[in-house]
Amino acid sequence: MKHKKTERIVDILNTIEDQLKKCHISTPRLDAEVLVGHYVNRDRSALYRNGDYRPTDEELQGLQTGVARRIKGEPIAYITGIKEFFSLEFEVNHHVLIPRPETEILVEEILRLIGNKTLQRGKILEIGTGCGAISIALATELTQFYFFAADISQKALTVAKRNARRNGVAERIFFLCGNLLESLSEQFDIIVSNPPYISDEEFKHISFEIRNHEPRTALIAGPDGTEFHQALIRNGGPHLRKGGWLIMEMGYGQWETIERLLRESQKYDYIRCQYDYAGIERVATARRR
Ligand SMILES: C[S@@+](CC[C@H](N)C(=O)[O-])C[C@H]1O[C@@H](n2cnc3c(N)ncnc32)[C@H](O)[C@@H]1O
Known part of the structure; x- marks a missing residue:
């Protein structure tokens, strides 16, 4: 009209x-x-x-x-090119997932863990940074920390770098392009990830807005949606210092599998789950033994 x-x-x-x-x-x-x-x-x-x-x-x-x-049906954030996360502004486009409010729980969990441990400085690795929301939000709070933010999508990293500059934390975030932990040899205090976690079956029924507009590489994760969690649990251990934390976002019904995998690996203790505001299991936390 x-x-x-x-x-x-x-x-x-x-x-x-x-x-x-x-x-x-x-x-x-x-x-x-x-x-x-x-x-x-x-x-x-x-x-x-x-x-x-x-x-x-x-x-x-x-x-x-x-x-x-x-x-x-295009999501409003792609039209305006902006999404707020953790009270900060992020540029978004079709190469990155639009950050969701429930992912703030992941950020809060890390701030709580660090607060409790009174750890003053350290190194945090994020796998699958997308527009950079998690690392950038953390970097604005944890000014003594250095961040390594990885993604398999170079186009997503281009957006994330602009967002780091926009939010004044670019000097403390190193962006890396690669598949999961493959190109990394260092150890970190924390590994955090909001990985793709939609199962192949769920993807068929997901809303049109998500399916047709958000990047598939940010969403789909195998038959039960835990493909990336499995890889992070299996391969994360050697990259975490003793007493370091693995923190992952997950979807509805995935906690049981993730908890079992964490226990079976025998590499982690203090294994626990955080629920989101809708009462859905949302964040898995485990400490490297
Ligand atoms: C669910 S999105 C999360 C984006 C952002 N961290 C957030 O919370 O809004 C998952 C991200 O993982 C990236 N990704 C997918 N497969 C990957 C892989 N094998 N290695 C590294 N990153 C990957 C995607 O490109 C996407 O940016």
Whole structure:
């Protein structure tokens, strides 16, 4: 739907909300606010403070393209190119997974472990860094630590490097391109990963938004979705110093397998699971013996 140049921002918001509602977008008002805010370069509250503002032709054109993309099911973060994580801003594009709020639990778990141990400095390895959200969030909090953030996707690493600069932590994060732990010879205090963990079967039923827009290399992980956890448990040990921690995000129903693998390996103790706010098992933590 075209917007007349004379329309005020508050009226445009209502029109877009109606359009998105008709197309079964689950959060039409919020999405309308984010889209309008993005294309007229104002934050959400400013949209209402300046409700009489009339967008320029250029702003309206951008907005129409953005709404059309959203109606086709593209996630809003890819349209705006920005996602907030741990109260920081990250650039995102189709080469990286959009960071999820539940991944903040992983970051909080690490901050808790380090706080408890009063460890002042150290080295943290992240496998599958994507847009860099986990390492960058940690680096802003743990200013004495150095980070090694690896990903198999060079295009994802390009985005992650820009995000590290954007958040002022680029000097303490080394980005590496490689398959899991293959090219690494060092030992770390912590290995953290939010690996791909969607099973082949689950992928067939996952929402259209995810399946058609987010990178498959960031999602799919074999018959039961624990392929990457298995590799990290098996090969992580030699890369962790004694007393170091392996911390991995996981999906619904995966804890039982992951816990068994951690115990069977006999390389770890203090094995435990954190639940997310929906009560789903979300983060596996284990200490290197
Ligand atoms: C679920 S995403 C996590 C991205 C980011 N850490 C986050 O939490 O938002 C998994 C990431 O692992 C990367 N990946 C997939 N296979 C890999 C492999 N064999 N070695 C290293 N990274 C891999 C993907 O490119 C993707 O960026």
